[in-house]
Amino acid sequence: MKNKKLTVSNVNTENLLRKYKLPNMKNRHPLTLSGGQKQRLTIAAAEVLNKEAFIFDEPTSGLDADSMHLVSDRLKELQKSGKIVIVITHDYEFLMETCTETLMIDKNKITTFDTKIDTKSILQVLKNEGEA
Incomplete structure (x- = not known):
């Protein structure tokens, strides 16, 4: 090598x-x-x-x-x-300030978010994290 x-x-x-x-x-x-x-x-x-x-x-x-x-x-x-x-x-404030696009991978499912449009959806996902 x-x-x-x-x-x-x-x-x-x-x-x-x-x-x-x-x-x-x-x-x-x-x-x-x-x-x-x-x-x-x-x-x-x-x-x-x-x-x-x-x-x-x-x-x-x-x-x-x-x-x-x-x-x-x-x-x-x-x-x-x-x-x-x-x-x-997992830092919502940092995510919203820094990122332009968000990708969530959960149980083999991929969801995308636009941080300028989907702020409520992203926050909801983060709040529900860990729930069954």
Whole structure:
């Protein structure tokens, strides 16, 4: 098997750390960061890889409201730059602020929602989650 070279974007890491409100953390070990700081660092690191598609699983886990809005803005910027951004979340506020389309998979059934039109339907689905 041939080794693949990991390529990163030419992004200015100092600027990226500022965008994620982590400029004073660059010399700290990741394990010394708070949960929210680790979460933002993980998303920033993904952004550095400059892939065509990103999948984020519960990206708001451990984030306060300000950090949630920051991550939302960064993911929307990735999308605007032509990247495919897939988010797995139970966070209704984040979903509505960040996502343009919603896909729900439940018991082998796929339902799609437009977050600009189907807000009540999405909220109802999330409220009923886990009910038999």
